[in-house]
Amino acid sequence: MSEHMLRGPIEAILMVASEPVDAFELADVLGVSADDIDAELRALASEYLGEGQDHPRGFELREVAGGWRIYSARAYADVVGRFVVGSSHARLSQAALETLAVIAYRQPISRTRISRIRGVNVDGVVRTLMARGLVEETGLTPSGARLYGTTSEFLEKMGLTSLSELVPLAPYLPDADALDELEEEL
Structure with missing residues (x-):
């Protein structure tokens, strides 16, 4: 199968995939080498970014969480955010977000610490996030409190390959050590 003949089937599979799809899986389904699939995925990703085009596309192909997935373009994140948060399509409440x-930036973290940071009880919200597969128990504190962290599903939904890609907190906010000291004083 020629490279151009791979585009249609690859795009069709990526459009229906509920999670990132790796090159080996696509290669197996399409009966070609993983190297051919990888080259085509990278070419599609570059094309979707609109390089050399006056009007970039509203979607992009990203390599995340060990595979490839189609996402809305980062250039339109503000528009998509307004649509998702401001419509009936909202998936998470403001409290859940x-x-x-808090969990993403401070993990591993206990419910008690999350509650202190947010100033409200978060038990129900944490259960909801766990039920949606975005948060999981990662261990216990020496006192026996459960610790929570984000999951690979969280990375996938956010379009990240690792937590290091999270947007840095504003430079005027205190660092984690200063926050810990402040929290202990309260």
């Missing part, structure tokens, strides 16, 4: 952000 805030709690998820």
Whole structure:
């Protein structure tokens, strides 16, 4: 199968995939080498970014969580965010988004610490995030409190390959050590 003949089947599979698809899986399904698939995926990703085009596309192909997946283009994140948060399509409440952000940036973290940071009880919200596969128990503190962290599903949904790709917190916010000291004083 020629490279150009691979595009249609690859795109069709990626459009229906509920999780990232790796090159080996695509190669197996399409009966070609993983190297051919990898080259075509990279070419599609570059094409979708709109390189050399006056009007970039509204979607892009990203390599995340060990595979490839189609996402809305980063250039339109503000528009997509307004649509998702401001419509009936909202998937997470504001409380869940805030709690998820605390967990993502401070993990591993206990419910008690999350509650202190947010100033409200987060038990129900953490259960919801766990039920949706975005958060998981990662261990215990010496006192026996459960610790929570984000999952690979979280990375996938956010379009990240690792937590190091999270947007840095604003430079005017205190660092983690200063936050810990402040929290202990309270």
